[in-house]
Amino acid sequence: MIDQFYADSIQQQFGNKYMKPLLIGEGAFSKVFKCQNELGEFVAIKVVNLLGIQPFIVSSLKNEIQLLNQIKNDNVIRLYESQESQSALFLVLEYCEMDVKHMMINYFDNKLPEDLVINILRQMVNGLNYLHQKNILHRDLKLENIGVMIKKEDFYQHKKLNNIHFQSIFQNGSYKLLDLGLSKKFLNQKNTKTLAGTLLNMAPEILQRKSYSFEADIYSLGVCLYQMITGEYPFDNSLNRKKQIKLIQKQNAKFQEIQNSNLRDIIQKMLNFKVEDRLTFEQLYQSPLLQSTIENVQSQFQNSLIQNTEFSILDDVKSIQSDVSIICPNTSMVETDVSFIQPNYMQNQSNYEKISDNQDISSEINSNQSFEEIQKNSFYKSLIDKPKLIFYKDCKFNQLIKRFNSLYDQFALVIKLCENFLDLISSIPQKLKYQNFEVQFQKYLEYFSDLLEIMIKH
Known part of the structure; x- marks a missing residue:
């Protein structure tokens, strides 16, 4: 009866938008249902009973909603929408068939093949580094909080196959960070002292009630990887926090079981007791485990850059292109000498006058497009349709007009650069997603936004 009450509440809240609710999980105050949307695709709807629930739990859920609304990454669970009624909170999420702990127990006798663990590692690095780039500390990394999404064609076949074929099915799967309820978004500071997480997955600095930061997530990821391979925790004394700390200090885990x-x-360095000795993302990206994959697809990335080199917008601007290295965030691992845009004013924001003020905007936007083709683009229409100001006899006024025309050209240039960056991001091969190039390019876009503000003020 209680389950039916929750299921009925979904229909009352969403109507026929999500159908055929099937209970797949539950907690003390919530239940999770597998539903189908109007396109027949599966989603997971988490229904939280707000009646009698403690305020800190509601706060945690709303924190998760707020953070998930800011996130778009292949390896972090996606929130499609959230709604609230007088008695319940509804989260409509991506549907994962299971979590890694369930996968281990039911398909692999509680120990995963190391090739599969390496694949999961790469995807977790993508998701976790993305969160850290957004100044978000997860704080509750554990096997139950790593979702497994299986491709449809594999999902319908896996029940017909024996265990020999399970590895290939899960090797093709996507792995996603779940449950950001305990996550911390840093604003001005970069550390916290709040005791949060699951005891056996907590970094020693958290157990010691010291100040901690992103390195704590790296430790917890190391615990997860160790568990995947050995089926055990590396340091296990959940009944006594002080003894747990001593076990971590000794570093006496069964690392030899990792072939x-x-x-x-990688796992040993992730589990280092001392924060300063713990593995960083920069060091992680330099590991042969990640570099081997990158080398195989590096040419694909270079081709993507070459195919998106519409950055020579102003022919008479000297040094508008320069050879730079494309660097993975927080790493010097991937270096390609690709012709890439770096306008003069990116190096010196005061050098605005290096762009010609007499150049026609139609040629600035794209030398390969006709003016009529450019006019069809509504993104530039507001700029193109408005003529530049003409000159008058007043010398001071002429200087102002010249200044306006110069900025006018530069605004068009910056807008075009932003559009090309977005096109470039969308063309990056999927195999490189775990390196978070999109996060790095976002920083360029933010730079251009700041640049426009400076131009307006001056």
């Missing part, structure tokens, strides 16, 4: 030496090295 792949590179993977063993």
Whole structure:
């Protein structure tokens, strides 16, 4: 009866938008249902009973909603929408068939093949580094909070196959960080002291009630990877926090059970007791485990850049293109000498006058497009349709007009650069997603936004 009450509340809240609710999970104050949307696609709807619930739990849920609304990454669970009634809170999320703990127990006798663990590692690095770039600390990384999304064609076949074929099915899967209820969004500070997380997955600095930061997530990820391979926690004394700390200090885990030496090295360094000795993302990206994949697709990325080199917008602007290295966030691992845009004023924001004020805007936007083609683009229409100001006899006024015309050209240039960056991001091969190039390019776009503000003020 209680389950039916929750299921009925979904229909009352959403009507026929989400159908065929099937209970797939539950907690003390919530239940999760698998539903189908109007296109027949599966979603997960988390229904939280707000009646009698403690305020801190509601706060945690609303924190999760707020953070998920800011996130768009292939390896972090996606929130489609959220709604609230007088008695319940509804979160409509991506549907994952299971979590990693369930996958281990039901398909792999509680120990995953190391090749599969390496694949999960790469995807978790993508999701976790993305969160950290957004100044979000997860704080509750554990096997239950890593979702497994299986491709449709694989999902319908896996029940017909024996265990020999399970690895290939899960090797093709997507792995997503779940449950951001305990996550922390840093604003001005970069550390916190709040005791949060799951004891056996907590970094030692949290257990010691010291100030901690992003390195704590790296430790928790190391615990998850160790568990995937051995089926055990690396340091296990959940009944006594002080003894747990001593176990971590001794670093006496069964690392020898990890066959792949590179993977063993990564996990050992992730589980370092001392924060300063713990593995960083920069060091992680330099690991052969990640570099081997990058080398195989590096030419694809270079081709993507070459195909998107419409950045020579002003022919008479000297040095508008320069060879730069495309660097992974927080790493010097991937370096390609690709011709890339770096306008003079990116190096010196005061050098605005280096752009010609007499150049026709139609040629500035794209030398390969006709003026009529450009006019069809509503993004530039407001700029193109408005003529530049003409000159008058007043010398001072002429200087103002000249200044306006110069800025006019530069605004068009910056807008075009932003559009090309967006096109470039969308063309990056999926295999490189875990390196978070999109986060790095977002910083360029933010730079251009700041640049426009400076131009307006001056």
